[in-house]
Each structure stands twice: as C-alpha cells, then as structure tokens.
Amino acid sequence: xxxxxxxxxxxxxxxxxxxxxxxxxxxxxxxxxxxxxxxxxxxxxxxxxxxxxxxxxxxxxxxxxxxxxxxxxxxxxxxxxxxxxxxxxxxxxxxxxxxxxxxxxxxxxxxxxxxxxxxxxxxxxxxxxxxxxxxxxxxxxxxxxxxxxxxxxxxxxxxxxxxxxxxxxxxxxxxxxxxxxxxxxxxxxxxxxxxxxxxxxxxxxxxxxxxxxxxxxxxxxxxxxxxxxxxxxxxxxxxxxxxxxxxxxxxxxxxxxxxxxxxxxxxxxxxxxxxxxxxxxxxxxxxxxxxxxxxxxxxxxxxxxxxxxxxxxxxxxxxxxxxxxxxxxxxxxxxxxxxxxxxxxxxxxxxxxxxxxxxxxxxxxxxxxxxxxxxxxxxxxxxxxxxxxxxxxxxxxxxxxxxxxxxxxxxxxxxxxxxxxxxxxxxxxxxxxxxxxxxxxxxxxxxxxxxxxxxxxxxxxxxxxxxxxxxxxxxxxxxxxxxxxxxxxxxxxxxxxxxxxxxxxxxxxxxxxxxxxxxxxxxxxxxxxxxxxxxxxxxxxxxxxxxxxxxxxxxxxxxxxxxxxxxxxxxxxxxxxxxxxxxxxxxxxxxxxxxxxxxxxxxxxxxxxxxxxxxxxxxxxxxxxxxxxxxxxxxxxxxxxxxxxxxxxxxxxxxxxxxxxxxxxxxxxxxxxxxxxxxxxxxxxxxxxxxxxxxxxxxxxxxxxxxxxxxxxxxxxxxxxxxxxxxxx
Numbered sequence: 001x002x003x004x005x006x007x008x009x010x011x012x013x014x015x016x017x018x019x020x021x022x023x024x025x026x027x028x029x030x031x032x033x034x035x036x037x038x039x040x041x042x043x044x045x046x047x048x049x050x051x052x053x054x055x056x057x058x059x060x061x062x063x064x065x066x067x068x069x070x071x072x073x074x075x076x077x078x079x080x081x082x083x084x085x086x087x088x089x090x091x092x093x094x095x096x097x098x099x100x101x102x103x104x105x106x107x108x109x110x111x112x113x114x115x116x117x118x119x120x121x122x123x124x125x126x127x128x129x130x131x132x133x134x135x136x137x138x139x140x141x142x143x144x145x146x147x148x149x150x151x152x153x154x155x156x157x158x159x160x161x162x163x164x165x166x167x168x169x170x171x172x173x174x175x176x177x178x179x180x181x182x183x184x185x186x187x188x189x190x191x192x193x194x195x196x197x198x199x200x201x202x203x204x205x206x207x208x209x210x211x212x213x214x215x216x217x218x219x220x221x222x223x224x225x226x227x228x229x230x231x232x233x234x235x236x237x238x239x240x241x242x243x244x245x246x247x248x249x250x251x252x253x254x255x256x257x258x259x260x261x262x263x264x265x266x267x268x269x270x271x272x273x274x275x276x277x278x279x280x281x282x283x284x285x286x287x288x289x290x291x292x293x294x295x296x297x298x299x300x301x302x303x304x305x306x307x308x309x310x311x312x313x314x315x316x317x318x319x320x321x322x323x324x325x326x327x328x329x330x331x332x333x334x335x336x337x338x339x340x341x342x343x344x345x346x347x348x349x350x351x352x353x354x355x356x357x358x359x360x361x362x363x364x365x366x367x368x369x370x371x372x373x374x375x376x377x378x379x380x381x382x383x384x385x386x387x388x389x390x391x392x393x394x395x396x397x398x399x400x401x402x403x404x405x406x407x408x409x410x411x412x413x414x415x416x417x418x419x420x421x422x423x424x425x426x427x428x429x430x431x432x433x434x435x436x437x438x439x440x441x442x443x444x445x446x447x448x449x450x451x452x453x454x455x456x457x458x459x460x461x462x463x464x465x466x467x468x469x470x471x472x473x474x475x476x477x478x479x480x481x482x483x484x485x486x487x488x489x490x491x492x493x494x495x496x497x498x499x500x501x502x503x504x505x506x507x508x509x510x511x512x513x514x515x516x517x518x519x520x521x522x523x524x525x526x527x528x529x530x531x532x533x534x535x536x537x538x539x540x541x542x543x544x545x546x547x548x549x550x551x552x553x554x555x556x557x558x559x560x561x562x563x564x565x566x567x568x569x570x571x572x573x574x575x576x577x578x579x580x581x582x583x584x585x586x587x588x589x590x591x592x593x594x595x596x597x598x599x600x601x602x603x604x605x606x607x608x609x610x611x612x613x614x615x616x617x618x619x620x621x622x623x624x625x626x627x628x629x630x631x632x633x634x635x636x637x638x639x640x641x642x643x644x645x646x647x648x649x650x651x652x653x654x655x656x657x658x659x660x661x662x663x664x665x666x667x668x669x670x671x672x673x674x675x676x677x678x679x680x681x682x683x684x685x686x687x688x689x690x691x692x693x694x695x696x697x698x699x700x701x702x703x704x705x706x707x708x709x710x711x712x713x714x715x716x717x718x719x720x721x722x723x724x725x726x727x728x729x
Contacts, residue, residue, distance in 0.1 A: 043233055043252045049215060050235035050248055057174055061201050062161045064098040065178040067381075069197045070158045073534050074180050075187050078105055078195045081113055090197060091116030097353075099210070102126065102168070102200035105180070106138050108192050117200075119169065130175070133166035134198050137177045145179060145191035155441055156314065158183075165203075165237060165245040172203040172222050172237075172246050184473050203237070203246075214307065218251040306378040308357060309364035317377030317385055322436045324375065324389055330431045335388040335396045338443040339403065342421035342455045344382035346565065355413055359420070362411045370402055385443075393428070393460075400424050400458035408456070421456035423447060428460065448472065454524060476533050478515060479526055483538045488514045491546035492708035495717070496560070496679065496701045499693050504718075506558035508594070508701065509547040510708050511539065531566055540567045544577065548584040550711060551591065554718065560592040560622065568595065569606045574613035581619075588618035594645065596624050611640055622679070626667065644671050646697070648682025654691050665695050672696070 068074055068089050077085040086105055094100040095118055104127060105114040117126035141162045152160055163176040180195045182188075201207060204222045212220035219232075224246050226234055233252040237245045304316035312320060321336065328334060341363065348356040360382065367376050367384060375387040388399050403422060410417035425447025429439045442461040450459035452472045459465070482488040493507040513521045530536040543561050551559045567573055581588050593614070595607075611621055622643035646667055653660030664680075671678045680692045683702030692700060709717060 043254075046217070046250070046253055047233055047235055050217070050233075050250070053211065053215065054235055054237055054248065057201070057203075058163045058176065061098075061100070061174060061176045061199050062157075062163065062178060063380075064094065064100065065161075065176060065197055065199050066158050068094070069178045069180045070183045071180075072182050072184055072187055075182055075189070075195075078113070078180050083114060086114040087116065090114070094199060099201070099206055100199045101171075101173070101202045101205075102130065102198075104130065104134065104198040104200075106134070106177075106196040106198060108142075108194065110135060110138065113195070129169050130166075130198070130200065133164070133168065134175055134177065137162050137164050137175055138196050138198070141177050141179065141196060142191060142194075145194060155437055155444070165239050168200055168202070171205070172224075174201045174203060175199070176201075184476065186473065186477050203248075212250075216253075218253065220248065220250045223247045223249050309361055309378050311364050311367070311384070312375065312377035314377065314379050317375065317379070318436060318440075320375045320377075321387060321440070324387060325429065325434045325436055325439075326432055328390075328430075328432045328434075332390050333392065333428055333430045334434075335391055335426055335428045336439050336443040337386045337388065337400065337403075337458075338425040338440070338447040339384040339386070340423050340447055340451065341382040341384075341407070342423055342451075344420060347418060347420065349569070350565070351418070355418075358413050359411055359418060362413070363407070366406045367403070370399070370406060385440075396426060396428065396460070397458075400426065404456060404458065423450040423455045424458035425450055426458060426460040452525075455528070472529075475515075475521075475526065476529050479513070479529055480533065480535055482513060482515075483530075483535050483542065486542065488516060489539075489542050490514055490710065491543055491550075492710055493550060493559075493714050494701060494708040495706045495714070496558075496699050497705050499680075499689075499697045499700050504557065505699060506560060506592075507550065507554070507714065508560040508562075508708075509543050509550065510562075511543050512708075527564075531564060536564055536566050537570060540564070541576070544580050546711075547591070548580050548586055550714075551586045552584050553711070554714075558590050558592060560594055562594045562624065565596065565607065568610050570610075571606060574610040577614055577619065578617065588614075589620065592620045592622050592643065594622045594624040595641070597626070608640070615640060615642075625681075641676065643677040643679060646678060646680045648702075651680055651682050651684075651688050651692070651702075654688050655685065661691060661695070664692075664697075668696050 073085075074090065078090075090105060091103045091114060094103050095116065101118050103114075103116045104112045107113050112123075112127040115123040115126045117123075117129075120126040120129065141160070144160055144162070150160060159179055159181055161176060161178045163174060166173055166175055168175075176199045178197050178199075180197050208220050208222065211217065223229055223234075226236075226247055229247065229249045232249040235248045237247060239245050304313060304319075305311065306313045324334060344356065344359070347359060360378070363382075363384065364376075364378065367386065371386050374389070377385045379385055388396050391399070403424060407420060407422040410419045412418070425443045425445065427439050427442035427446055442465075445465050446459045446461040449465050449472075450457055453459065490512045492510050492512055494510060495504055496506040496508060497503065498505050511523060513523075513526050515521050527536075527539075530539050540561075540563065547559045547561045551557070563573070570576075577591075577593075578588075580586075581591065595611075615621065620642040621640070622645055623641045624645045625647045626644040644667065646664055650660045650664050650667075653663075668678050677698045678696075679699040679701055680688075680697045681701050683689055683692065683700045683704050685704060688702075689700060689704060706717070
C-alpha cells in the first residue's frame with residue numbers, strides 16, 4: 001500500500017472519529033451550557049421569590065396585629081390593665097394563631113404593662129430582653145402619632161406602623177409596633193395616651209420550616225454573614241436605614257444539574273451513537289424545561305392565591321379587578337361583591353379552628369360552582385369577594401340570591417351538618433374610568449349595611465349608606481350608654497299557658513330598647529349589636545335582675561329568660577345566676593333558662609359546665625327554636641334540658657299546603673319519651689291551638705293568647721284572672 005492509500009485509509013478512519021468526537025464533545029458542551037443556564041434561571045427565580053417574601057414578612061406581621069389592635073375592646077381593656085383579656089387577645093392568641101413569638105403592650109411611659117414570650121416565662125425579663133431594640137421603634141411611632149403622620153394608611157392598612165430587624169435572645173427577629181386604637185372612632189385618645197402593641201417574630205425556627213415547606217426552599221436557613229455561604233443562594237435582609245441585618249440562604253434549585261447527572265452516563269455509553277443520544281437528550285431537556293415552567297407557574301400561583309382555599313388573595317384579586325375595569329367599555333357595568341360569612345366565628349369558637357378551616361374550603365368550592373370562570377377571592381378570615389362582569393342589575397341580584405341560597409344549604413364536616421349564612425355588599429361601577437379602590441370601599445360599606453339589616457341578605461351601595469354606617473355606630477354607642485345607665489331598656493313578659501285547660505302557668509322575660517330619639521327598636525336589630533360590641537353579658541344581667549323581681553312579684557308563676565351562647569361560655573355565668581336567685585329569695589326550680597341549639601356546639605365544654613352547675617340546684621333549661629339549627633332528633637337523645645320549644649315556623653305550617661303536623665307530633669312524642677315538656681311558640685289562630693292540644697303539647701305561647709306585656713300590664717291581667725277565679729268560687 002503506497003503512502004497515498006495509507007493516507008486515504010487513515011482519513012477514512014480518523015475523520016469519522018474526529019467528526020464523532022467533535023459531535024460528542026460539542027454535545028457535552030451544549031449539555032453543560034444548558035445545565036448552567038437552566039440552573040441560573042431557576043436560581044434567579046428563587047432569589048426573586050425570596051426577596052419578595054422578605055418584603056412581605058413585615059406587612060404580614062403588621063396585618064396580623066391589626067386584627068386585634070384596631071378595636072374598641074382592645075383600647076378599653078388595655079387602659080383598664082385587664083391582664084387576662086390582654087393575654088387571651090393580644091398575647092397568647094397572637095402566638096397560637098399567627099405564630100408570633102412574643103407580644104408586648106407598651107404604656108405611654110415606655111414600660112410594658114403586659115409581656116408574653118413563648119420562650120421566657122418571666123414577663124419582666126421578657127421585656128428587658130427586647131427593651132434596647134423596641135424602645136427606639138416605639139419612640140419613632142410616638143413621634144409619628146404626635147405629628148399626625150398617617151402615611152401608609154389605606155383600605156387594607158388601618159393604622160400606621162413601625163418595624164425593624166433586631167437580635168432577641170440570640171434569635172434574629174422582626175419587631176413590629178402598632179398603635180392600639182378605636183375601630184369605630186368613638187374613643188378619643190391623644191397621641192401621648194395611646195398604648196402600643198409590639199409583636200416579635202423570630203426569623204429562625206418555625207418561621208424557616210413553615211416558609212421552606214410553603215415555598216419549596218431546600219435547607220432554608222438564616223445567616224448573619226454571606227461569607228460562609230459558598231454554593232448557597234442568598235437574599236439580603238435590610239433595615240430601613242439600608243444596613244444589612246442578615247441573610248436567608250438555601251440550597252439552590254438545580255434542575256439542569258439533575259438532568260445532566262442522568263444524561264452523562266448515557267452519552268458515555270453510546271458515544272458512537274451521538275445523533276441518537278443527541279435526539280434523546282433534546283427530549284429530556286425539553287421535558288425538564290416544561291417541568292421548570294410548571295414549577296415557576298406553581299410559585300407564581302402561590303404568590304397570588306390563598307394557600308387554604310386556592311382562591312385569589314387580596315393582591316391578585318385587586319390586580320384582576322383593575323385589569324377588568326381598565327378594559328371595560330363605557331356602558332359596561334361591573335359589580336364587586338364583598339361577602340362575610342354569618343355565624344362563622346361561632347363555628348370557630350365552638351368546633352375549633354380546624355373545622356373552621358375545612359368550612360372555608362367548602363365555601364370556596366361552592367363559590368367556584370357559582371363563578372366557574374369569574375374572579376373570586378378570599379381577602380382573609382371569613383371574607384370572600386367576587387366580580388360579576390358586564391352584568392345588569394337583575395343579574396347581580398340573581399347572583400346574590402344564588403350565593404345566599406348556596407350558603408344556606410348545610411355543610412357536612414365529619415358527618416355533622418353545619419349551618420351558616422352569608423351577608424353580601426355590592427358596589428357597581430360603569431365603564432373604564434372607575435377607581436378599583438373606591439369601588440371596593442363602597443362594596444365594604446354595603447356589606448356593613450347588609451349585616452346591620454339582619455344578615456343573610458345583600459345590599460347594593462347607595463349614597464345613603466355612608467350615613468347608615470354612621471347610624472350603626474351611633475346605635476352601638478347609644479346601646480352601650482343605655483346598658484351602662486340602665487335607661488331605655490325595658491323587660492316585657494309574655495304569658496305562657498297550659499294547653500289542656502288554658503290556665504296561666506308562667507311568663508317569658510323579653511328585653512326591649514326604647515331609644516330616646518328612634519323609639520322602640522326591634523330586638524333583632526340591637527341583640528346582634530350587643531353581641532358584636534361585647535355588652536351582651538351586661539344586657540343579660542338586666543334581664544336576669546328584672547326576671548327575679550317578677551318571680552318575687554308573681555309567686556305562683558314560673559319565669560323564663562333567654563341566654564346567648566356568649567353568656568353561657570362565661571365561666572362565672574352559673575355563679576351570677578345563683579347569686580341573683582339567692583339575693584331575691586327565689587326557688588331555683590321556678591327559673592327556666594332558654595338556650596339555642598348553637599350552644600350545643602361548644603366543644604370546649606364551658607356551656608355544659610354552667611348548665612350542669614345550674615341544673616344541680618334545680619334551675620331548668622329549655623331548648624329554644626328546636627329543629628331550625630344544628631340539632632336533630634339524634635342529638636336530642638343526649639341533651640341536658642328539661643323542655644323543647646317548638647319553633648313558630650312549624651306551627652305556621654299547620655294551615656299551609658305543606659302541613660307540619662307529622663313533624664310536630666314526632667317532636668312531642670320524642671320529648672315525652674325523654675321525659676321532657678314541650679312549649680309551642682307563635683300560636684296565632686284557634687286552629688293552631690286546637691291541633692297542638694290534640695297532639696299533646698304541654699304549653700302554648702303566642703299572640704292569640706297574649707302579646708308581651710309590661711310588668712304593670714301583666715299585673716292588671718293577673719288581677720282580672722284572679723277576679724274571675726274568685727267569682728267562680
């Protein structure tokens with residue numbers, strides 16, 4: 001073989017090898033480049049997310065504080081140095097519900113009147129540990145208060161605030177200070193009289209584990225310095241003066257390197273099949289790219305959606321609403337709906353927060369059914385919102401009715417039916433020249449009116465509603481004064497008769513409020529106000545006192561009073577009733593306390609303990625409005641009551657097409673089997689009285705027999721009754 005042939009053979013052997021090696025190493029280069037680029041993009045996205053979260057920490061802690069610091073009750077109880085109240089609402093509750101590690105109530109003189117620390121039982125020591133860090137923040141807050149600086153306040157931020165990062169007991173921590181102020185504006189305070197609430201959230205421990213789990217950061221940690229964090233991603237934490245306080249660090253998400261590790265062995269094994277490997281490699285890279293895109297979409301979803309229900313959060317909802325309004329045509333009407341669940345707090349208090357969370361998820365599911373393609377969000381707590389786009393007034397009304405009907409249907413959790421309702425505020429804007437913030441403000445005012453009008457209904461914003469909000473606040477103020485001064489409150493008594501012979505057997509005490517300017521106000525209007533503003537216990541004291549006087553005045557009659565779940569959850573309720581009976585010399589067996597079915601949902605056991613204590617001395621209990629709430633015949637088997645009161649809605653049904661006789665008969669039969677008495681409410685016709693007698697009901701009450709009477713009118717009626725008896729003798 002001559003040299004020319006040898007060179008040809010060599011070229012045939014070498015050139016393909018060189019070409020193959022070129023392709024092979026080129027492929028490796030492409031792989032390494034794709035790996036580095038993919039990892040860099042993923043790292044940048046995580047860093048951006050972490051920097052966003054650093055900014056949200058301060059806003060989140062401050063928002064948590066406002067749930068209890070912008071509150072009339074907070075102002076009053078802090079001024080009164082009510083340590084137990086502060087512990088339950090401004091200390092331990094903040095730790096339990098929001099995971100705040102410490103809480104302080106700072107008086108105008110700069111000293112702490114209350115201190116809570118999850119890691120320090122000594123309150124004095126707990127404050128000394130933060131004094132050096134928190135005092136400058138508090139002073140800065142007071143300077144702003146004196147200057148009347150309200151910068152930062154909005155529809156979502158209710159009060160000014162100051163915060164800073166500091167080291168507390170060797171923990172990196174965020175300190176947030178908020179003023180404790182009136183939510184109604186009815187309590188005036190000068191800047192130097194305002195107490196401050198300080199919240200401390202450690203940036204290590206549970207904060208890191210919760211954040212790492214929620215946002216998928218691997219090995220998330222806090223570091224004082226960036227020097228020892230080689231190979232880890234960092235996000236700086238800076239104070240308002242621009243100085244770096246520390247860093248969050250984590251193991252970077254490296255999807256490209258994961259791909260490369262899985263592909264390199266395949267490339268080495270099939271080096272002669274470079275093109276096949278290249279093709280397979282491209283497919284893998286594309287798949288990983290799609291996965292990375294899905295991860296990014298998931299992170300973006302978390303940033304804009306409520307983690308419990310999956311609905312849009314406040315920021316995302318505001319963004320979507322603004323975009324919709326900006327693109328609206330001049331004649332297009334868009335409605336914003338603000339929804340607040342009725343009786344949700346009662347579910348939380350009686351069944352616990354886990355059940356409350358499950359209920360919120362089920363509520364969100366029903367809203368999705370009503371708005372399958374619409375804008376729906378959860379603002380926080382039990383507040384939801386939605387948008388009806390390009391809708392007529394009739395369509396808005398139909399949608400509101402659909403929501404109310406949907407929430408009326410009981411929710412089932414762990415086999416138990418839970419009944420709630422919903423109040424809806426509506427604001428309608430037309431065209432693109434609409435301010436989203438103003439529209440949501442009007443919807444919020446309309447919601448306030450819907451709740452004030454009796455709940456479980458909707459209200460559409462009108463210019464008069466600003467005035468109605470003020471009227472509601474004035475009613476709350478006047479009710480407080482009426483209870484405090486015992487003026488304008490009247491207790492009327494509605495007679496109760498035996499069904500078989502129609503003889504007078506007792507009376508039910510019913511509170512009325514005669515407002516000096518507005519006249520007689522319906523209990524349905526002021527009882528919810530009393531419960532919301534925290535004076536229902538004092539109102540109950542008024543009724544109890546008048547009922548005891550009536551029992552002494554009419555020694556042959558039994559007297560009934562009503563007790564709300566809020567009263568029965570008060571640990572001193574049984575002692576209060578016992579004391580009143582003893583002071584007036586009343587036989588406990590003559591008093592009957594009517595409770596609602598909502599009382600039976602008290603999982604903490606406070607209501608049951610009060611009921612058992614009072615029944616042990618002879619006080620009797622009646623279950624009011626039986627069959628209209630949570631209870632069932634099965635639950636009745638376990639009730640510690642002496643009587644059931646059949647609701648007026650069942651009695652009304654006697655004279656309609658849907659006759660309720662079978663239901664009422666079943667109630668009476670079951671009550672007899674359990675040894676319970678029965679009283680039918682709302683008897684208004686002779687036909688109803690006849691049916692109830694035939695069914696074996698024990699007692700009757702209603703306008704057919706007598707409306708509620710003042711004590712004086714009741715005396716006159718008693719004199720007539722006694723006169724007839726004497727004449728018969």
